[in-house]
Amino acid sequence: MRKILIISILFMAYNVVGQSINDYYTIAAENNPELKAKYKEFEAAMQKIPQVSSLPDPNLSMGYFISPVETRLGPQNMRFSLTQMFPWFGTLKAQKNAATLMAESKYQAFLNAKNQLYSQVATAYYPLYELLKLKDIEQENIKILESYKNIANAKFENGKGSLVDVLRVDIMIKDAQTNLDILTKKEPALTSWLNSILNRKYNEKIVISKDLQIMELPMEYR
Structure with missing residues (x-):
């Protein structure tokens, strides 16, 4: 009976449609003020690159003469001048390189x-994820054991089975129910933990995808 039960559990279909870990990565990033601030710092650094690598704006100045000034072109009452500052050779390139390094650092x-x-x-x-999977297994386990109990009861009532078989299934059902109760009591703490990282309400429902996705972390976090 136990072999049949184990085989049935292994082929159980996990029918909950939920969110993958990638979905929760996105939620965490969208709800994290510190991460948003660092990305804005990177964007600001990127915007400085073209600013420091280009010539400053030309300067237009105007002068007004109280008394007309005589020139070879005739008397003048006003004077306009346009000036352009040119930095020393290599200055713009150095500023661009420094701004690029700063942007890379921010990124x-x-x-x-x-x-x-x-x-x-x-x-x-x-x-x-592991806890919810174990809960599903125990719930399916109880359903299967309940069906075995009905069969054992029917055989016992018809004189084709023993009371020992009925009692054995009862014990297995109680063990499975105890395991399920323990898992259920652990779930709120794990849900609250994940929600705190996602910057959401502690009791907001977490629905896990049926497909387990494992992504490699960068070497420095292994």
Whole structure:
């Protein structure tokens, strides 16, 4: 009977449609103010590159003479001048390189923060995934045992089975129910943990995808 039960559990269909860990990575990133701030710092650094690598704007000045000034072209009452500052050779290139390095530094800081956040999500996600899978297994286990109990009762009533078989199934059902109760009591803490990382309400429902996805973390987080 136990062999049949185990085989049935192994071929059980996990029918919950939920969100994958990639979905929760996205939720965590969208709800994380620190990560958003680091990305804005990177964008601001990128916008400075063309600014520091281009010539400054020309300067237009105007002068007004109280008394007309005589020139070879005739008397003048006003004077306009347009000036352009030219930095020393190589200055613009050096400024561009420095701004580019700063942007790269900001981007790397953003990536590090993102990887740390994703690592936290994974650390909270997979224990909850395991727990929910175990709950499904125990629930299916109880259903199968209940059907075996009905069969054992029918055989016992017809004189084709023993009471020992009925009692044995009863014990197995109670064990499975105890395991299910223990798992159920552990679920709120794991749900709250993941929701805190996602910056959501502690009791917001977590629906896990039926397909387990494992993504490699960067070497520095292994």
